[in-house]
Amino acid sequence: MKEHSMPAPLPLSIETELREFEVLSNPLLNKGTAFTEAERDELHLHGFLPPSIQTLEEQVARRLEALRALGSDLDRYVMLRDLQDSNETLFYALLTQNIEEMLPLIYTPTVGAGCQRFSHLYRRPRGLFLSYPYKHLIRQILAHPHFDAVEAIVVTDGERILGLGDQGAGGMGIPIGKLALYVACSGLNPRTTLPIMLDVGTDNPDCLADPLYVGWRHQRVRGAEYDAFIEEFVSAVRERWPHVLLQWEDFAKHNANRLLGTYRDDLCTFNDDIQGTAAVATGTLLAAINVTGVALTEQRIAVVGAGSAGCGIAALIHRALVEAGLSPAEADRRFWLVDRQGLLVEGMPSAVGLESFQQRFVQPAGAIADWSPRNSDRIDLFDVMRHARPTVLIGVSGQRGAFTEEAVREMARHVAQPVIFPLSNPTANSEARPADLLAWTAGRAIVGTGSPFEPVERDGRPYKIDQTNNSYIFPGVGLAAVALKIRTIPDSLFMAAAKALAAISPARANPRGNLLPPVSDLRRVSYSVALAVGLRAFHEGLLGESMTLDQIEACIRAHVWEPRYPILRHVAPD
Structure with missing residues (x-):
């Protein structure tokens, strides 16, 4: 695909009935010290602001200086969230001009700590908390005129936040962060985005015992009641915004694929943990084969973590293999999925009680008939490396250190340039550190990670490892x-x-x-x-x-929002 130039920003003027504190407290309208003299006259802002009028660039420089002076990434995360809630244009100007520095602060890995500390850090409302006890009010809540412009929703129920598990209402940090990336990375207009937390309770004992917990203090609702709540939510969304994008985020394995399968043919929706992760892994693998010189049809793929993300990755790479010339049956046998109970194989304990989306990747018993696994009750990753000799190793297990040294060294014995993607987030849950992977493979591994890591040395120079991130x-x-x-x-x-x-x-x-x-x-x-x-x-x-x-191209161009201050004009209310 040819490179495309970004659209030039167009001047924007906004009419508002708001004045004084009402303007300053509206994050979509607030310009802080950048209000012009004419705007200060018209909106009655004199005295509420210091007299110096500054540019957006000067404001960005000041915020960047203050941000870098803080002592921890969590402090920086809190500062950025406060800025987002007070001045969104400045927040996104700071992000877009410094995206590499800001990405780890507004999303992985720092957002994980933000979710864990959400109740203790809570300051201002953003998005919607749709709680189970008030399910009868969903349509009334969504009907508020404040949400008339909504075009994109990210929703979670907080049950599987990154690799941290159930965070209850604290999971709201994920939709907020994800939509910030939508705006910063692709240019959706922030006023058209809506983060939603479906608060159906939590099974996290720390949340339930925390006196400051902001969510519904109740065990998680499950089964038919949960499904009815989801259906009420989806039908209300469809009714309110017929063309909205609805993205599911960080739902547990037993719900993620099931909900996607239920609604994907009825509205514009996807699950980023399943499909976005699959696409970035597949795209990075397609890029890697340009380096290794090994054709896609010759790849053998081991995936550690056979949940919704792992099976989603396998399914999309399977599709790529078929498009490249393999039959579906041939492509089936190129995948080796390893879960906590070991390799998924017919007749083995690891194949008991699997979800339907996992069944297609269970290896037939005949495929391992001549193997000699080290354990009588399971086939581990080292066994897979020794016998299947995969060319690609992908991790979405959420288990730190799941890529053991012996397994990686065994992989490197059989593959000239192993492709290894430890994708679990946050950084502390990564299956392996890039520096270790390179050391265990004598520098031959091609590595991509889900979270950012420090550069490694290659050819005597610092080399930045690819962040194989859904962004x-x-x-x-x-x-x-x-x-x-x-x-x-x-x-x-x-x-x-x-x-x-x-x-x-x-x-x-x-x-x-x-x-x-x-x-x-x-x-x-x-x-x-x-x-x-x-x-x-x-x-x-x-x-x-x-x-x-x-x-198509003109329509996409017209939808790209740039973080620039509009000209504000006051109009008298009707």
């Missing part, structure tokens, strides 16, 4: 979905996103280069992904009948 995928998918009003989001659109990411890999031109563009280039990446997704959606008939091929 390369979901912002572009979401931009296309919102701008083009895509009706549904099948896996074929995520395949288009993965291929678009691989197409702009620096390693295509330089095998010693990175697999992925720098994080600082995420806006351009998201724009390329959005175009690819939009074109694929057009060819699959997922756009409105009035949309022509020539209109």
Whole structure:
């Protein structure tokens, strides 16, 4: 795909009935010290602000200086959240101009601590808490005029936050952070985004015992009552916003795939943990084979963590293998999924009680008939490395150190350039450290991680490890979905996103280069992904009948918001 220039920002003027503190307390309108003399006259702001009028660039410099002076990343996270709640334009200008530095602060790994401390850090309302005891009020809550402009929703129930598990109402930090990335990385307008926490209780004893816990202090609702609550929520969303993008985030394994399967054909929706993770892993793998020179059809893939994310990755890579020429049956046998109970194999304890989405990746008993596993009750990762000899190792287990030294060294004995992606978040839950992986493979491994790590040394120079993060995928998918009003989001659109990411890999031109563009280039990446997704959606008939091929790029361009202050004009209320 060719590179595309970003759209030039257009001047914007906003009329408002608000004045004085009402303007200053509205994060979408507040400009702080950047209000002009005319605006201060018209909005009655003299005296409420210091007299010096400053530019947005000067404000960014001041906030950046204050941020860097803080003593911990959690303190920086809190400061950024406060800034977002007081001045969104300044917040997003700071993010977009310093995205590589800010990404770990507003999302992984720092957002994990933010979720754990959410009740103790809570200051101002943002988004919606839809709590089970008030399920009868969902439609009334969503009907508020404040939400008229909503185009994108990220929703969680807080049960599987990153690798931290059930955080209850603290899980709200994830939709807030995810939507901040949508705005910063792809240019969705912040006024059109809505984070939602479905508070159905928590089974986390620490939350239930915490006197400051802000959520519904109750055991989690499950079963038919849970499903009815979800259905009430989805039907209310569909009724309120017929063309909204609804992204599911950090739902537990037993609900994530099931809910996606229930609703994916009825509205514009996806689960980023399943499909976004799959697309970035697939796109990075497609980039890696340009370096290894081993054809995609020759790859053998081991996945540690056979939950919704692991099976989602396997399913999309399976699709890529079939598109590359393998039969579905041939592609089936290229995957080795290892869970806590070991390799998923027919007749083994690890294959008992599996979810339907896991069953397709269970190896037949005949595939391991001549193996000699070290343990009588399970086949571990080392056994898989010794006998299956995978070329690719992907981790989404949430288990720190799951990629053991002996297993990685065994992999390196059979593969010239092992492709290894420890993708679990936050950093503390990563399956392995990049420096260790390179040491265990004599520097031959091609590594991508889910969270940021310090640079490693390669060829005598610092080398930044690729952060194989969903932020390369979901912002572009979401931009296309919102701008083009895509009706549904099948896996074929995520395949288009993965291929678009691989197409702009620096390693295509330089095998010693990175697999992925720098994080600082995420806006351009998201724009390329959005175009690819939009074109694929057009060819699959997922756009409105009035949309022509020539209109797609212009429509996406028009939807990209830039963090610039508008001109505010006061109008008298009716």
